[in-house]
Amino acid sequence: MFLRGCGLGACDTANLCNIQPGLLTTNLERFQGPVACAEKIGVPRGSGMFRHALSAVAFRGGEKITARVEHLKSTFTWSDAELRIVVSRGPLMLTRSKESHQRRSEFLVSGVGLEPSYIAHRPVMLGLSLEGQLKPWYYAVKFLKENGLLKRDRDFFSTIVVSEKVFMERFICPHKKTAPHLAEDYATACRGEVSARFSFT
Missing domain, CATH: 1.10.150 (DNA polymerase; domain 1)
Structure with a gap:
């Protein structure tokens, strides 16, 4: 019922719990933390990316997520607005390692010569191999x-x-x-x- 109130349908809930089965057994108060964290990083309830945002932040803690967000921002030298675009469209970026972000930044910015703002508005490329x-x-x-x-x-x-x-x-x-x-x-x-x-x- 709580997840339905967040805009998730039965299939979304099933997919989410398949990735994060611990959500089925955690108490509701603790479950509200990831929801608040997902909204804080720019993915509102009811959006198509909300399930992915919950999966990205679940059981990681606010401080750890904040650190990942800041590292992602500094690695690609994005502004706050650009970072918000990236995270809202691809929250699973927060599950990648620092090394993965660094390699992509070096290739796309230094190798290909793309501007950070160009990448931020096309975050799907960051999910490609x-x-x-x-x-x-x-x-x-x-x-x-x-x-x-x-x-x-x-x-x-x-x-x-x-x-x-x-x-x-x-x-x-x-x-x-x-x-x-x-x-x-x-x-x-x-x-x-x-x-x-x-x-x-």
């Missing part, structure tokens, strides 16, 4: 661009939010003749290795 998607897809598109094989410049976000099938159809398969090693280099990058042809100076 760094080694399995972000890096190999970036390397492949950059290779094409460096070799004059792209007809027009591509926005980074619009490039990485498609399915792998679409990515292959757009950027890998059309260049089998002009870049015969591209498919092999891309597959190698997806395994966490970078070929010499994907090493840019």
Whole structure:
């Protein structure tokens, strides 16, 4: 009844308790803490992300969540407003390790050259695999661009939010003749290795 009052339906509650089964046995007073914490970080009751926010903050304690929020903010040099956008759209970001945030920041900001505000307004990219998607897809598109094989410049976000099938159809398969090693280099990058042809100076 309490969760229904927070805007969660039966399926949301089932999914939440599947991830955090301890919520089923904790007393109601203690359960109200994560709800207040979720609202404090910018995810209101009734929003589509509220279940995910509860999962992210449950049993972690206010001080620990505050520390994670501050670390996320400083790592990407976001303003309070930008941080609120990120957390409200992707609260599970708070469950990632500091090292994970640091690696993503180094790649997206220093490597790709994205502005922190650009990332903040597109937080879905932070949930993608760094080694399995972000890096190999970036390397492949950059290779094409460096070799004059792209007809027009591509926005980074619009490039990485498609399915792998679409990515292959757009950027890998059309260049089998002009870049015969591209498919092999891309597959190698997806395994966490970078070929010499994907090493840019």
